[in-house]
Amino acid sequence: MPEVRVERTGDGFEATNDRGARVAIGDSATDGVFTPVELLLAALGGCELVTVEPLTAQRGHRMVRLAATVAADKIATSRLGTITLTYDVELPEGDDEAAGVLAAVAGRVHDKYCTVGNALRDPMQVDQVVPETTA
Numbered sequence: 001m002p003e004v005r006v007e008r009t010g011d012g013f014e015a016t017n018d019r020g021a022r023v024a025i026g027d028s029a030t031d032g033v034f035t036p037v038e039l040l041l042a043a044l045g046g047c048e049l050v051t052v053e054p055l056t057a058q059r060g061h062r063m064v065r066l067a068a069t070v071a072a073d074k075i076a077t078s079r080l081g082t083i084t085l086t087y088d089v090e091l092p093e094g095d096d097e098a099a100g101v102l103a104a105v106a107g108r109v110h111d112k113y114c115t116v117g118n119a120l121r122d123p124m125q126v127d128q129v130v131p132e133t134t135a
Contacts, residue, residue, distance in 0.1 A: 015039075037080070040120075041070040045085060047116035051109045052102070059105070061098040065090035083120065085110070 006015045012026040012033055026033035034042065045068045053066055067088040073081035087106065091098045110117060 037072065041072060041083065043116045044083065044114070044120065045070040047114040048085060048106070048109055051113055052106050055105045055109070056098075056102055059101050061095055061101045062092065063089050063098065063102065064092055 004015045004017050006013055006025065009024075012024060012030055015023045015025055023039065024033040025036060025039065028035050049066060049068055053063070056063060056066075065088065069086045069088065070083065071086075072083045075081040087102075089102060091102075112118075
């Protein structure tokens, strides 16, 4: 089961995983950190790209550059509207099939195989556990 720990630090918050990776989290006024919404967008872009890249490479079409910009419309104080993922790709020179392979693989990943995208599209349960405290 994937799991991260988010903890308050001296100047914000930090997420860590069991492999030792760390990401600083703050609000939009804090320089040098991701906001929680930016992490959500990064998770979606990362999920799609880390899935697309090996699948296109296995088919013999390794992109020279494979990047994406992920943006969201904010429709209310605590509500996002449409999230748009825009690929930025440099195709391998002389590979006439690369664009078609990328489009097919990226489409399947987006529609079916990106866990983060699936979680955002399909209603899911999010539970919260807050321990009782004694005063």
